[in-house]
Amino acid sequence: MGKTVLILILCTVICTGGFSQTGESKQRGFQFSFIYPVSTNGISAPEYTNTVSFNMLTGISENEKAFTFGGLVNIIRRDAYGLQFAGLYNHIGNNGKGLLFSGLASYAGKNYTGLQFSGLANISGDISGLQFAGLVNIAKDVKGVQFAGLVNVADNSDYPIGIVNLIKNGEKGIAVTYNETGSMLLSFRSGGRVTYGIIGYGYNHRAGKKSWVVEGGLGMHINCSPHFRINNEIKTENLISSENTTFKTGYHLSAAYKFIPQIEVFAGPDISYLYSNDTDNAAMFPRRALWKKHDSSELQQIYIGYQLGIMYLF
Numbered sequence: 001m002g003k004t005v006l007i008l009i010l011c012t013v014i015c016t017g018g019f020s021q022t023g024e025s026k027q028r029g030f031q032f033s034f035i036y037p038v039s040t041n042g043i044s045a046p047e048y049t050n051t052v053s054f055n056m057l058t059g060i061s062e063n064e065k066a067f068t069f070g071g072l073v074n075i076i077r078r079d080a081y082g083l084q085f086a087g088l089y090n091h092i093g094n095n096g097k098g099l100l101f102s103g104l105a106s107y108a109g110k111n112y113t114g115l116q117f118s119g120l121a122n123i124s125g126d127i128s129g130l131q132f133a134g135l136v137n138i139a140k141d142v143k144g145v146q147f148a149g150l151v152n153v154a155d156n157s158d159y160p161i162g163i164v165n166l167i168k169n170g171e172k173g174i175a176v177t178y179n180e181t182g183s184m185l186l187s188f189r190s191g192g193r194v195t196y197g198i199i200g201y202g203y204n205h206r207a208g209k210k211s212w213v214v215e216g217g218l219g220m221h222i223n224c225s226p227h228f229r230i231n232n233e234i235k236t237e238n239l240i241s242s243e244n245t246t247f248k249t250g251y252h253l254s255a256a257y258k259f260i261p262q263i264e265v266f267a268g269p270d271i272s273y274l275y276s277n278d279t280d281n282a283a284m285f286p287r288r289a290l291w292k293k294h295d296s297s298e299l300q301q302i303y304i305g306y307q308l309g310i311m312y313l314f
């Protein structure tokens with residue numbers, strides 16, 4: 001891993017500072033590279049615009065028109081169009097359009113239009129399309145969707161999909177909620193004008209020794225007026241225990257009203273699936289169910305419950 005990071009650093013240094021700007025780019029239909037400067041474009045590779053590039057390990061070019069493959073790293077100093085695929089890292093100095101696929105991370109210095117997909121992280125200027133990362137997305141203005149396994153960061157993004165969404169001109173809030181199982185949770189809710197993420201921690205007063213609870217989920221606002229909206233949420237709630245497994249997952253529908261811009265109250269029904277192999281802990285289980293399976297080893301049920309809460313927005 002240390003050698004890989006060193007390769008990335010060296011390539012980026014070469015890309016951004018090791019070569020002077022040329023007045024006119026050289027053109028080449030196809031480029032083959034093993035590792036710079038062992039390539040068909042030789043030491044002048046950073047000055048070439050290629051239609052197709054195949055880089056066994058790493059490759060450097062000025063622009064790419066259609067297709068770029070890199071076993072490890074692609075460094076494109078200016079613009080890239082079409083498909084750029086790299087086993088580890090794609091770097092575009094200016095603008096890109098098409099599909100940017102990286103096993104680890106990708107970077108677009110200015111604007112990218114299309115799909116930016118990375119196993120770990122995406123970093124870009126403005127995005128039009130879809131930015132998808134296994135862990136983190138970072139962008140400026142997003143016209144489209146950001147999807148990350150953990151965190152989205154942007155100046156403007158209406159449709160971030162992630163557990164934590166740090167949108168400069170978006171919405172962040174601290175909420176206290178209570179539901180039918182006896183769980184009271186303190187949650188952080190963050191997102192854009194439409195979609196948001198939920199992560200929370202709390203206490204269940206009916207669960208005996210297994211009292212601590214964690215939750216995570218995704219939500220979507222239906223904005224009806226400046227003061228009223230409908231919240232749609234899909235959440236999972238887990239009781240913390242080293243001995244037993246108890247969790248519920250479900251869909252929550254809440255009517256939300258803002259008394260003032262910073263304070264919102266919300267309440268509504270949900271439909272949930274609950275599973276537990278702790279059958280002695282019956283106090284937290286709803287008595288009425290749409291479907292139920294209960295024996296000596298486990299309990300499963302689908303039922304109608306509720307959620308109510310209050311949130312401080314900042």
